[in-house]
Amino acid sequence: MNVLIVDDDHTNLIIMAAVVRRLDDAEPITFSNPIEALAWLDSNEPDLILLDQMMPDMDGITLLQRVRQNKSLDAVPVIIVTADTSVDTRIRALDEGCNDFLTKPIIIPEVQARLRNLLALRQSRALLRDRAALLAAEVQRITAALQRQGEELVLRLSCAAEYRDPETGSHLERMSRYSRLIAEAAGYDREFCTNLVKAAPMHDVGKIGIPDMILLKPGRLTPAELSIMRQHASIGHRILAGSDVPLLQMAAEIALTHHEKYDGTGYPNGLAGSAIPVAGRIVAVADVFDALTSTRPYKRSWTLEAARNFLEANRGTHFDPAFVDAFIERWDEVCAIHNVYEEAYKLNHPPELHPEELH
């Protein structure tokens, strides 16, 4: 441990330094000029400071004030060495943050005892501080790991649903990014937007529970099949509900309500207006828009403009008008998201050349 000693008297410096050296694990750093000591303190933190009170350029208490102004030296104990035994001086020094006094002429065993006490205190404080920092870092690491685990589980659950669902992974990515655009444009906070982008891909997780003959049926569904198909909303809700993780709570809400319509004609509960949770209303816009505009091997897609017209035509009936407006407000970004995935799709699915096209 480093002990800074500031005293204009060279003999005192030598004596104090010798006393410090006789302590276990302590090294003296000496200055006879307080100004130079201050300059050294700008870039160094000793474990203890011993200040002579009576010095020509700057007295001990003034130097102490300067030390205490430096926030990084807040916890360094300071001993004032003084021949002045008046109560006034002592109170002034204590007010300025002095931790202990030594009276001149010094008594060596007393100096040793006081130094040892303050250094021990310093050491245990440092230990506590290190332990607190270590614990804080560990808590932070575990929290981040838990969050990552939760997100990974959610992602894997969405992937599981994808195996049963003809909708592609890029649909999930696009519709969740559209959802975030809407939430941001509508002024929702960062936490809501982040949860939304992670929860939205789980909207159709309930399709896991729909039989293949209905889920994968190429033609139109009969009314009976349609009502089974529509159960995916409540099945998804059952899979996701009951968690105390906010992300899963939102995902459950979205699974249940993404087919509700603003005018109350949707399913499964025929909710209307603000009775439909915000996340459900946002995802409804993003999901339908992407379903209309995405290219699938089995269907042609709508143009972006046609899908936009559809949203506007159903503004206030199927969709919450505020979220249609928010979506249109971010139109350039919508097109950019659509085009990125469209390019990737074309790269992976080059158009086939038919023999009759060869002349």
Ligand SMILES: [Fe+2]
């Ligand atoms: Fe759905």
Ligand SMILES: [Fe+2]
């Ligand atoms: Fe979807």
